[in-house]
Amino acid sequence: MQVAAGGMSPLLRKLGDLLMAELSLDKRTRKGIESLRRELPVMLAALHMVGEVPPEQLDPVVKAWAHQVRELSYDMEDAVDAYMVRVEEEGHKPANLKNRVKKFVRKTSRLFTKGKDLRQIVTSIDDAQDLAMQLDELHQRYGLDLHGANAAAGASSIDPRLMSMYKDVRELVGISGRTKELIDMLFAPDGSEHRLKTVSIVGFGGLGKTTLAKAVYDKIVRSHFDCGAFVSIGRNPDVNKVFKDVLYGLDKQKYDNIHNTARDQKHLIDEVRYFLENKRYFIIIDDIWNEKMWEIINCAFPENNRGNRVITTTRIISVSEKCCASHLGIYKMKPLSSNDSETLFYKRIFNDGKGCPQHLLEVTKGILKKCGGVPLAIITIASLLANKQVRTEEQWSTVLKSIGRGITEGGTVDDMRKILSFSYHDLPPHLKSCLLYMSVFPEDDNIRRDRxxxxxxxxxxxxxxEAEENSLFELGERCFNELINRSMVQLVDFDYYSEHFCRLHDMVLELICSLSREENFVSTLDDVGQSTCLQSKVRRLSLQVQDCRIEHTSPLATIDLSYVRSFTGLSTSINLIPSLSRFHVLRVLDLEGCDFSEGGNPSLRHISKLFHLRYLGLRGTHVGELPKGLGKLRFLQIFDLEDADIKELPSDVTQLGQLRCLYVDFMTRLPKGMGHLKEAQVLSGIDIGKCPDLVRELRNVTGLRELHIKWDVSAHIESKKTLQGILVESLSSLNKIHTLTILSTSRQSLDVMGECWVAPPHLRRFELYGDAYFSRMPEWIKRDPLLLTELSVLRIGFDGLLLQAEDMRILGMLPALAILSLFAPSKMLLKQEAMPMVERLWLYTSVRKMIDDGSYDPGLGLVNLLSLEHADVMLMRDNAKVQEVEQVEAALMDAIRDHPNHFTLKLW
Known part of the structure; x- marks a missing residue:
């Protein structure tokens, strides 16, 4: 129910904006809005309280009330937005007499429409005030119900993770190798053998962190330590109880009655420290959820130089980093291998623990693929199938199709969902909304971060x-990174162009799809009947039909689309996309990947009537042509036309005053007047050779943060040198730029930029692609690399330049450099302690010249990049013998063995 709370925040802001913008509101309406602005925060606080309680423990009356509040907040926001759309339309004055006459006729007819919008607002206010009165009436019982539910949960709810602590080690699969790895980390000969050392196990819920920690504890606690304790704390721990559990674990006889004594926190910490003062101890703190909790617990562990060890487990990356002195102390849980996954699966289903019948082999592969090596998922699905008396391929195929889209059977499935829901319920309301929205994407989909x-x-x-300096996109990045940090979303290795992708584990997708249905957050129409489109008011619709037969068109034809705020279409369901005229309050139209050129071309002619639209995603549609009237979309913020094959952008696009982000193709010609887009933050796919006017106008788009351009300037436009100079001047005026990408398909020098450009203070990424080059290290880097405090991604190429030690020293001074892609023929020996932050490296170098100057011998110095995790090395083999290529490759492989991270290396 906290999703409703997350959705109410923008409504509060819009009501405030409405009061300030519309002095013409009648007295009753203004008074109602002002009253509502006082009531909504109280309702918001109540929704936060509701969200803290698992849905199954909520009083039905409270649950119904929260549902009404959520739906009402949607309706009210729609009414306010509809009113503001009318105001926006009337605020644009026509330019000539003929248009003014038309405007007058339209305005008189719209008085009734505007009145209708106001009546909707007034009706919503009345409904909201009724709900506020209900809250007052229910408040006393509401509070009691919540506390009672929490108490009941504490008394009767069984944590399904407890079972993993008491497994017979002989039942565990894939545990021996992991146990050895973790023990090796604990006792690594790194000079700290006698000091207190903490190792943190981090990973997705259900990967077996607790199981692994317990296996290590049981194996070494008695043989290597004087005493030990294993304590699980969970999401909302009682700190005093945690310390009492530690004491009881350390000495059960001495502290037999500790839980019945009243002691304050300081007394308990002192007691733990006193007990451990002269002992060698091994303590495991399982399931930590926040950094502050670890700081408090850690106070109890004294340093006595006896080789003490502590293991923590957590789902949150930042917590694991807080627990350890360095990243070398973090143990990242990996999924089970294919063989171990099969073994675990078969042991749960077949009594002999051996292979399954031949007719079930293929469907088993599909099930295990969806389980993704997560032991909890494998055990859950296997237990589900083990209960089937008759094992048919049809039965198993039904289970396979249901994974990720709504397993409903109980038992261990409920346990799995409960474990995952711990992470979900720990999210703040706005992150709940962000995560639930990801259910619009199909399973196994790699989702573009920026989209x-x-x-x-x-x-x-x-x-x-208020007074927030970060852009909305930067705040969105924080949300994205926090979901990664909490292990709810998996970051997929980014591509060659450093574009980030992410995905959801099928079990997380199952959870959020289920929650989305309960909350009426996302409605999905797909092939397996998991359609929630029969809800009276569909708010977000995802069309994921793979098989576009006639039976799938029927439910779509009967859905009322007038309340839909977001519509996402899958490429395979392009023929089922409904007429856009049926959407009345649509804010997001995402048709990315729906290829219009492959037949089944849905009409876009009604796009100009989607007045509420904020996001129009036509990437990869190859639509070829845009309808007229796009300038009417006054609220449009994101317009994505990459790979849409649009040759020329309509001139009225320059009227989109709220446009923040525009993606086009390099083939797309832009109209004059793009400098009017004062709110633009991202311009991508701009060929400056096709848009010389934009070169001059860029300096007016002062809020620009990302710019992706093609730098191919033909002499016939005007003086090539002059136009390049104008572009550099314009770029130097854009002080908020943090990402600049330049593509060139012609061999040309960018030295004019290297010498004259002044890099903005917050530059994060500079990437050069294609055939353009610098003939020497650019002045904007050499001038003072220490001032480029945020430059983390650098892709740069040089023409024939042998980079010397001084050049590498300059690059090594960049304080935040994490990703480096370097094209230079030779002499790229990386010195000791150079580039301490670099995690990914792309190198383009010549085998012949590496042999001649001897730089191959120490493996290019890769062993000196202490944070390196992955390196791509492209070896140009021109004029090199096979034996010489093998010699260089062997030296690079030696660098991996000598590196503390044992980074991955890809040779091209």
């Missing part, structure tokens, strides 16, 4: 606070 963040922004999930 996800911009759709969050378009729907108001990401909000700026």
């Amino acid at each position: 996800l963040i911009w759709t969050w922004i378009a729907q108001g999930f990401v909000q700026q606070k």
